[in-house]
Amino acid sequence: MTKEIICTVCPTGCTIHVEGENGNITKIEGFSCPRGKVYAENEFTAPVRILTSTAKIKNAKTPLVAVRSKTPVPKEKLFDCMVEIRKLELTPPVNRGDVLIKNICDTGVDIIASGEVK
Amino acid sequence: MNKITCDVCIVGGGPAGLSAAVAAKKAGAKDVLIVERDEALGGILQQCIHPGFGLKLFKEELTGPEYFGRFVDEANELGVKALLNSMVLEVTADTVTCINGELGVCEISAKAIVLAMGCRERTRANIVIPGTRPAGVYTAGTAQRLINRQNEMVGKKVVILGSGDIGMIMARRMTLEGAKVEAVVEIMDFLAGLTRNRVQCLDDFGIPLLLSHTIIDIKGNDRVESVVIAQVDENKKPIMSTAREIECDTLLLSVGLIPENELTSNAKIEISPITKGPKVNQYMQTSIKSVFACGNVVHVNDLVDNVSAESAKAGESAAKFAAGKLEDSTAVTVETGDNVRYVCPQSVIPADEKVDLYFRVMKPQKGVVITVTDGDNVLFTRKAIKVNPGEMEKATVSVKDITSLMVSVKEA
Ligand SMILES: Cc1cc2nc3c(=O)[nH]c(=O)nc-3n(C[C@H](O)[C@H](O)[C@H](O)COP(=O)(O)OP(=O)(O)OC[C@H]3O[C@@H](n4cnc5c(N)ncnc54)[C@H](O)[C@@H]3O)c2cc1C
Ligand code: SF4
Numbered sequence: 001m002t003k004e005i006i007c008t009v010c011p012t013g014c015t016i017h018v019e020g021e022n023g024n025i026t027k028i029e030g031f032s033c034p035r036g037k038v039y040a041e042n043e044f045t046a047p048v049r050i051l052t053s054t055a056k057i058k059n060a061k062t063p064l065v066a067v068r069s070k071t072p073v074p075k076e077k078l079f080d081c082m083v084e085i086r087k088l089e090l091t092p093p094v095n096r097g098d099v100l101i102k103n104i105c106d107t108g109v110d111i112i113a114s115g116e117v118k
Numbered sequence: 119m120n121k122i123t124c125d126v127c128i129v130g131g132g133p134a135g136l137s138a139a140v141a142a143k144k145a146g147a148k149d150v151l152i153v154e155r156d157e158a159l160g161g162i163l164q165q166c167i168h169p170g171f172g173l174k175l176f177k178e179e180l181t182g183p184e185y186f187g188r189f190v191d192e193a194n195e196l197g198v199k200a201l202l203n204s205m206v207l208e209v210t211a212d213t214v215t216c217i218n219g220e221l222g223v224c225e226i227s228a229k230a231i232v233l234a235m236g237c238r239e240r241t242r243a244n245i246v247i248p249g250t251r252p253a254g255v256y257t258a259g260t261a262q263r264l265i266n267r268q269n270e271m272v273g274k275k276v277v278i279l280g281s282g283d284i285g286m287i288m289a290r291r292m293t294l295e296g297a298k299v300e301a302v303v304e305i306m307d308f309l310a311g312l313t314r315n316r317v318q319c320l321d322d323f324g325i326p327l328l329l330s331h332t333i334i335d336i337k338g339n340d341r342v343e344s345v346v347i348a349q350v351d352e353n354k355k356p357i358m359s360t361a362r363e364i365e366c367d368t369l370l371l372s373v374g375l376i377p378e379n380e381l382t383s384n385a386k387i388e389i390s391p392i393t394k395g396p397k398v399n400q401y402m403q404t405s406i407k408s409v410f411a412c413g414n415v416v417h418v419n420d421l422v423d424n425v426s427a428e429s430a431k432a433g434e435s436a437a438k439f440a441a442g443k444l445e446d447s448t449a450v451t452v453e454t455g456d457n458v459r460y461v462c463p464q465s466v467i468p469a470d471e472k473v474d475l476y477f478r479v480m481k482p483q484k485g486v487v488i489t490v491t492d493g494d495n496v497l498f499t500r501k502a503i504k505v506n507p508g509e510m511e512k513a514t515v516s517v518k519d520i521t522s523l524m525v526s527v528k529e530a
């Protein structure tokens with residue numbers, strides 16, 4: 001498998017070419033610095049993303065409160081996590097940083113409140 | 119009429135206004151008042167629930183609410199006051215007039231004023247798209263507000279016109295909420311927004327980016343039924359033989375922002391024809407000396423971190439002005455050299471200090487050297503692998519004894 005990865009670590013945006021099978025990298029070129037190499041390796045073997053969304057809240061001035069994954073979750077689990085977040089029904093108060101879902105979809109990552117409703 | 123007096127009055131409580139308020143307090147201003155038309159502080163960041171804020175300033179990746187939350191906490195601790203649900207109607211050299219549902223009309227006398235009204239989105243009317251006028255055409259930011267603050271999903275099959283950051287971020291948001299984004303259509307031959315947004319918002323979800331394409335027709339009677347897109351030639355004219363129809367129920371426009379400057383022009387403050395915002399010097403001071411400006415009202419920023427830095431300067435300068443301590447002398451105009459569209463600040467007062475010059479290029483260019491010169495004297499030089507109109511550049515220079523200033527971007 002080969003993959004063209006655009007590095008997003010800095011605005012230079014190098015295109016890094018990675019080759020390999022089942023997460024074993026056999027060839028990697030096009031990066032301009034060590035940070036880019038690490039980024040491309042992770043992108044190739046186990047890409048992760050921070051997930052942000054909103055959760056419903058009852059009896060509050062606003063119908064929604066902003067939420068996020070505390071740390072990045074595996075990219076392929078984004079849609080599964082969305083299903084869980086959609087099931088939330090919160091009530092005030094919700095404070096920034098409150099843990100709303102522990103270990104979402106067995107990723108080891110918590111969903112926390114990024115917004116606040118007093 | 120209600121009368122209020124303060125040292126520094128700030129119009130707008132987004133990230134720019136908040137940062138200016140905090141800095142004004144820290145610089146010694148006693149009464150600092152923010153006047154905000156919304157029911158809460160935070161400005162546009164209240165609806166920007168995505169990550170990508172604060173990487174420069176806090177060295178961590180925050181969401182919009184987390185980013186402005188830090189400033190709100192700090193403003194509260196420092197005793198900044200805020201008048202919410204209050205629309206500012208008029209600004210003069212020493213007064214801000216606003217209307218508030220409970221208090222009625224309020225007249226605020228201030229020793230210094232900071233304008234931080236942000237910007238608004240360009241709409242269909244600004245860019246002239248032919249076709250019918252069905253429901254289902256939204257600006258990307260309006261859709262963002264509806265989905266992220268009001269819990270109203272705007273559509274199921276979406277086409278986005280314009281490759282600005284807001285449009286790309288909405289492409290991801292709507293995909294995660296179960297909509298199908300058919301394409302992002304961009305008339306230029308390069309991306310308008312940040313590369314990282316292209317990777318994480320479009321490529322991640324296999325959303326096609328069609329560069330050098332535009333929308334030539336919108337079809338549908340009550341609701342959008344489809345749009346017709348076509349490739350454009352070098353002169354941005356659609357090539358009719360490439361036209362094809364895409365079925366969709368929603369069209370989002372992400373075609374740029376315009377600084378919100380009615381108050382500014384009514385106050386007869388000098389406006390730059392390029393940025394469409396007030397001209398400022400390094401103290402973020404406008405052509406009326408008691409009035410300062412910062413954030414998107416001055417020039418459209420892609421990174422809120424820059425807004426916070428620039429706005430802190432405005433707040434600090436306003437506090438100094440209110441105390442009669444701001445330096446004043448003849449300013450030097452900053453000239454735009456090769457491939458530079460604009461520089462902010464537009465003028466600099468020579469002083470024993472370093473000044474951040476923020477600028478944008480006209481067109482993408484690779485392998486360049488950025489220079490700032492005072493006649494034959496080179497004050498700054500930096501090589502860059504590439505420059506892009508979508509990404510703001512910065513050069514920091516000492517401005518002691520300068521007699522002219524020019525920023526240029528040339529092939530290395
Ligand atoms: C959709 C979107 C996505 C973005 N994504 C990112 C990102 O990922 N990372 C990043 O770093 N930056 C991002 N930005 C940029 C960043 O959000 C802006 O640079 C920043 O919000 C600008 O702050 P501001 O205070 O100038 O304007 P705003 O946030 O617009 O605040 C202006 C405030 O002034 C108030 N106001 C206006 N007129 C009046 C009046 N007459 N009377 C009273 N109040 C008034 C408004 O209600 C508002 O609260 C994004 C911007 C948008 C629009
Ligand atoms: S490889 Fe290094 S230089 Fe290139 S984009 Fe990534 S971080 Fe920047």
